[in-house]
Amino acid sequence: MKRTIFESDHELFRETAREFIRREIAPNVTEWESAGRVDKEMFRRAGSAGLLAMAVPEEHGGAGVSDFRFNVVIVEEMMAGDAFASGMCITLHNDVVLPYFLELCSEEQKGRWYPGLVSGELMGAIAMTEPGAGSDLAGIKTTAIRDGDSYVVNGSKTFITNGINSDLVVTAVKTDPEQRHAGMSLLVIEDGMPGFSRGRNLEKIGLHAQDTAELFFDDVRVPVDNLLGEEGSGFVHLVSNLPQERLSLTAGSLAHAQVAFGWTLDYIKERRAFGQPIGSFQTVKHAMAEMRTELDIAQSYVDAQILALNAGELSAEEAAKAKWWVTELENRVISRCLQLFGGWGYMEEYPIARAFRDARVQTIYGGTTEIMKEIVGRSLGL
Numbered sequence: 207m208k209r210t211i212f213e214s215d216h217e218l219f220r221e222t223a224r225e226f227i228r229r230e231i232a233p234n235v236t237e238w239e240s241a242g243r244v245d246k247e248m249f250r251r252a253g254s255a256g257l258l259a260m261a262v263p264e265e266h267g268g269a270g271v272s273d274f275r276f277n278v279v280i281v282e283e284m285m286a287g288d289a290f291a292s293g294m295c296i297t298l299h300n301d302v303v304l305p306y307f308l309e310l311c312s313e314e315q316k317g318r319w320y321p322g323l324v325s326g327e328l329m330g331a332i333a334m335t336e337p338g339a340g341s342d343l344a345g346i347k348t349t350a351i352r353d354g355d356s357y358v359v360n361g362s363k364t365f366i367t368n369g370i371n372s373d374l375v376v377t378a379v380k381t382d383p384e385q386r387h388a389g390m391s392l393l394v395i396e397d398g399m400p401g402f403s404r405g406r407n408l409e410k411i412g413l414h415a416q417d418t419a420e421l422f423f424d425d426v427r428v429p430v431d432n433l434l435g436e437e438g439s440g441f442v443h444l445v446s447n448l449p450q451e452r453l454s455l456t457a458g459s460l461a462h463a464q465v466a467f468g469w470t471l472d473y474i475k476e477r478r479a480f481g482q483p484i485g486s487f488q489t490v491k492h493a494m495a496e497m498r499t500e501l502d503i504a505q506s507y508v509d510a511q512i513l514a515l516n517a518g519e520l521s522a523e524e525a526a527k528a529k530w531w532v533t534e535l536e537n538r539v540i541s542r543c544l545q546l547f548g549g550w551g552y553m554e555e556y557p558i559a560r561a562f563r564d565a566r567v568q569t570i571y572g573g574t575t576e577i578m579k580e581i582v583g584r585s586l587g588l
């Protein structure tokens with residue numbers, strides 16, 4: 207299916223992103239997968255290349271371009287360049303963390319943080335999940351108790367993407383621990399604040415180049431000036447950003463499945479068994495036909511959601527539908543593709559092996575498949 211959502215500016219930007227990945231990421235993927243994190247210098251270079259925080263207004267150093275299609279171009283190129291885990295620090299920063307700064311910063315905070323978010327001097331993270339609370343976000347226990355001009359923060363977070371490398375962590379805290387949703391606020395906790403420490407860089411099934419970490423807060427004094435938005439409105443702010451966060455995951459999932467399909471199509475044309483290419487066996491041909499069809503259907507759906515987000519019309523329910531369905535499709539497609547590689551599909555030297563490992567988490571983070579179905583179900587009045 208021919209896609210129609212991109213214009214010439216997006217295609218030019220695609221060239222920039224592709225070249226950046228080819229030059230700055232691809233040669234280092236193996237090293238960063240072993241190290242469990244990327245080199246932060248790459249992130250700063252992404253800033254210099256214009257790939258960070260494009261929506262920040264020009265007076266603060268950004269491009270002032272608020273068009274999610276540019277974000278989608280980056281995530282698609284990351285997947286096409288087999289740089290899912292290595293590039294996630296960029297996509298999380300742009301698609302998930304930046305919106306909080308764009309929507310909630312005071313004038314003073316804009317001056318303090320925007321230039322670094324654009325240049326790559328400041329890498330963002332978002333810390334909601336705790337060891338005892340993930341899906342049930344209102345159940346978090348990290349507290350921020352007001353004392354003069356500061357909040358005193360105590361607690362811990364886990365599974366935080368960019369957890370080791372980040373400089374600014376948008377942290378969900380309870381400013382009123384007696385309340386559930388209404389007691390939540392968002393504080394920007396900065397690298398180096400006394401009492402803020404990083405725990406383990408967690409060992410995961412996949413996404414090995416992405417640092418996912420525990421964070422600890424032990425009497426961290428965070429200035430009131432680091433509050434994002436209104437005290438007590440943290441939950442509302444988090445929920446309002448979920449459609450974009452989920453669409454970023456959805457678009458990435460689909461791009462991941464598309465690239466795996468492409469590798470597989472090439473492979474089954476070359477690989478021979480019983481004297482013929484395996485792609486010519488009817489069961490294989492039909493498997494590929496089914497996947498091609500499902501991917502095309504998904505692409506139309508996701509492209510419509512991208513335009514809806516740009517128009518300010520993507521609802522939480524619509525984003526939830528696409529997130530669960532496309533991430534499940536990604537896992538189904540990549541697993542089927544791996545099967546068609548036979549034993550070679552299980553070998554690290556073939557990218558399909560890493561894609562299989564990396565895909566698994568997509569139905570879990572950003573809201574699990576079950577929670578997405580809850581959201582859709584509730585929208586039906588159930």
Ligand SMILES: Cc1cc2nc3c(=O)[nH]c(=O)nc-3n(C[C@H](O)[C@H](O)[C@H](O)COP(=O)(O)OP(=O)(O)OC[C@H]3O[C@@H](n4cnc5c(N)ncnc54)[C@H](O)[C@@H]3O)c2cc1C
Nearest residue numbers: 332333334335339340341365366367570571572573574576
């Ligand atoms: C690699 C990785 C990166 C992550 N990055 C971040 C990050 O940057 N920031 C951050 O804050 N978090 C992050 N997370 C956390 C992630 O968002 C949570 O793991 C996820 O929301 C699920 O929460 P949980 O792990 O506590 O599972 P739980 O909430 O304990 O859920 C366990 C199971 O119960 C099911 N379940 C729970 N409630 C219901 C219900 N009402 N109905 C039906 N089933 C239900 C779930 O679907 C799941 O299958 C990351 C996680 C991973 C693995």
